[in-house]
Amino acid sequence: MWFFYVAIVIIGFFSPKLIDKYNRKQKLRTLIKQRAADRKINFEWAKNSFQKLDESRAVEISAKPFEELRNSLKNGEIGPVETLRAFQRKAYESTEKTNCVCFFIQEALEIAENLEHLATDPNYQKPPLFGVPVSIKESIHVKNLDSTAGYAQKINNPSDANSVSVDQLIRLGAVPFVHTNIPIALLSYGCSNGVYGTTLNPLDNSRVPGGSSGGEAALVSLGGSVLGIGTDVGGSIRTPASFCGLAGFKSSSDRSPQLGKTASIPGRQLLLSVEGPIAKNIDVCVEYLRLKWNDPLLYKKDVYMPPVKFQENLYNSEKPLKIGYYTFDGYQTASPAYQRAVRETVAVLKELGHELVPFEVPQPDHMYSIFCAGATADGGLYLMDSLANDIIPPEADIGFPVAKLPHFIQRLLRKYWHHRRERQIIQELPHDTEEMRQMHEKIEDYRHEFVLAMRAKKLDALVCPAFGCPPPHHGMPNKILGANSYPALYNLIDFAAGTVPVTVQKQEDEVELRKMKTEDSWDRRVVTESKNCIGLPVSVQIATPPYREEMCLRLLKQVEAKIGLYSRTH
Numbered sequence: 001m002w003f004f005y006v007a008i009v010i011i012g013f014f015s016p017k018l019i020d021k022y023n024r025k026q027k028l029r030t031l032i033k034q035r036a037a038d039r040k041i042n043f044e045w046a047k048n049s050f051q052k053l054d055e056s057r058a059v060e061i062s063a064k065p066f067e068e069l070r071n072s073l074k075n076g077e078i079g080p081v082e083t084l085r086a087f088q089r090k091a092y093e094s095t096e097k098t099n100c101v102c103f104f105i106q107e108a109l110e111i112a113e114n115l116e117h118l119a120t121d122p123n124y125q126k127p128p129l130f131g132v133p134v135s136i137k138e139s140i141h142v143k144n145l146d147s148t149a150g151y152a153q154k155i156n157n158p159s160d161a162n163s164v165s166v167d168q169l170i171r172l173g174a175v176p177f178v179h180t181n182i183p184i185a186l187l188s189y190g191c192s193n194g195v196y197g198t199t200l201n202p203l204d205n206s207r208v209p210g211g212s213s214g215g216e217a218a219l220v221s222l223g224g225s226v227l228g229i230g231t232d233v234g235g236s237i238r239t240p241a242s243f244c245g246l247a248g249f250k251s252s253s254d255r256s257p258q259l260g261k262t263a264s265i266p267g268r269q270l271l272l273s274v275e276g277p278i279a280k281n282i283d284v285c286v287e288y289l290r291l292k293w294n295d296p297l298l299y300k301k302d303v304y305m306p307p308v309k310f311q312e313n314l315y316n317s318e319k320p321l322k323i324g325y326y327t328f329d330g331y332q333t334a335s336p337a338y339q340r341a342v343r344e345t346v347a348v349l350k351e352l353g354h355e356l357v358p359f360e361v362p363q364p365d366h367m368y369s370i371f372c373a374g375a376t377a378d379g380g381l382y383l384m385d386s387l388a389n390d391i392i393p394p395e396a397d398i399g400f401p402v403a404k405l406p407h408f409i410q411r412l413l414r415k416y417w418h419h420r421r422e423r424q425i426i427q428e429l430p431h432d433t434e435e436m437r438q439m440h441e442k443i444e445d446y447r448h449e450f451v452l453a454m455r456a457k458k459l460d461a462l463v464c465p466a467f468g469c470p471p472p473h474h475g476m477p478n479k480i481l482g483a484n485s486y487p488a489l490y491n492l493i494d495f496a497a498g499t500v501p502v503t504v505q506k507q508e509d510e511v512e513l514r515k516m517k518t519e520d521s522w523d524r525r526v527v528t529e530s531k532n533c534i535g536l537p538v539s540v541q542i543a544t545p546p547y548r549e550e551m552c553l554r555l556l557k558q559v560e561a562k563i564g565l566y567s568r569t570h
């Protein structure tokens with residue numbers, strides 16, 4: 001009988017909370033349904049708009065690569081409105097294939113019409129990106145559109161202003177025309193959320209396009225945009241660019257506007273997300289960054305940004321550099337193709353006269369563990385709270401069940417968790433203010449140690465795998481956390497870093513795969529997910545210290561020109 005009373009008390013205690021939670025989730029489900037209906041109307045609007053342009057003309061315009069498109073717009077061969085309609089069509093088709101676009105930006109039409117009107121004045125000086133349609137990651141603020149970051153709870157909270165970079169793009173003459181998909185919370189290299197669904201890799205639909213700027217990469221890869229703007233706090237520009245065979249670049253945090261932006265986890269001061277370009281080749285990224293950094297107004301709009309213009313002297317320098325390289329960062333053995341990409345890049349850079357020396361990443365286990373601690377900022381409280389109050393379909397589940405547990409259980413797991421690398425991460429997740437201060441101290445110390453290791457070898461730059469494995473299948477990314485160590489390092493130490501595709505996975509790589517030693521589930525999944533990837537692009541990563549972005553771009557350009565996939569196929 002006592003059991004019955006205890007059960008009543010327990011049910012009585014928990015049921016209001018459960019009912020409350022159920023009601024909250026129901027509201028979110030309704031919001032998601034409304035959002036789907038709004039999205040349908042928005043897509044109808046886009047269809048209506050692009051159908052006003054003859055299809056063959058649209059195909060002709062959207063087939064133009066960035067520079068040709070820009071020139072055609074500049075010399076009046078094509079107009080901003082027809083260009084917009086052409087890319088609306090291509091983006092619409094790309095979304096039918098991969099679900100990459102969340103929303104079409106309706107103001108784009110007004111912007112394009114206004115540019116067209118201005119161009120009728122013979123004295124009008126066309127701005128440098130006159131009429132070029134540019135795609136924008138969903139988390140970057142666009143006036144009147146939501147930036148949900150995949151959270152249903154953020155639906156119907158439209159931004160009241162454009163972000164600094166969207167504003168700048170418009171000032172430069174560009175036409176931001178779509179918002180593209182992301183994984184929930186932006187903390188995954190997959191691309192799924194309960195609001196907009198899953199984005200597919202255009203090169204293999206069963207695999208992720210990368211994340212968190214996955215919608216951008218899928219869209220650019222299919223030719224639905226010539227320039228996409230993503231964000232990166234742990235590889236979110238470089239990984240999707242690599243998975244979709246594109247170039248991607250992230251600067252150090254000082255050279256990207258921080259003012260007014262919303263981070264996936266606000267208050268993460270040592271791991272700031274940065275905005276950056278994704279495009280078919282590195283030239284487009286260079287041109288965008290040149291315009292971005294040479295714009296004096298940028299430094300007035302974000303007064304915290306040091307006014308450092310594009311350093312042509314670094315980009316055009318012919319001075320041979322001393323470059324460190326590694327095929328293994330000491331944390332996660334990369335798939336054979338990703339190691340081969342480094343070896344082939346090293347050979348090319350040597351041929352070009354640079355000096356290449358092996359480099360060892362200091363304290364690799366410590367490096368990735370403090371990255372994870374830094375990326376969650378408060379041991380996962382903010383993230384887990386936000387996720388618990390939302391709708392997360394299985395594919396979008398970013399995992400980290402450990403971070404959901406009460407701290408006293410986490411403290412036990414710090415000692416006894418069976419997975420060595422997960423245990424190391426759990427040991428670094430801060431649970432109180434003292435541990436949080438220590439986490440910041442460890443990140444600062446690690447940066448110092450890394451710079452000393454580079455200085456000991458007098459290195460200008462580093463070359464390494466872009467990622468630990470090819471794009472895994474949907475739902476897998478956060479079960480292979482270790483593979484992200486390659487891009488994440490350069491967020492942890494706040495370096496500039498970029499990736500370019502230099503090869504494709506070959507039969508020989510799949511043979512090598514069989515020899516890979518595995519210690520834990522992450523290693524085993526790297527092996528299984530790397531199978532049957534023949535033909536998928538494989539990128540290399542190049543990194544330089546902060547304020548040497550242009551040196552990094554120079555090297556990426558040199559590598560791309562010699563062995564870049566783009567230079568071979570276009």
Ligand SMILES: CCCCCCCCCCCCCCCCCC(=O)NCCO
Binds near residue numbers: 187232372400425
């Ligand atoms: C095994 C215990 C795990 C505890 C929690 C650890 C959380 C670590 C978070 C690591 C995330 C890894 C994937 C990151 C993908 C890229 C994120 C990114 O760059 N986002 C862009 C934001 O602008």
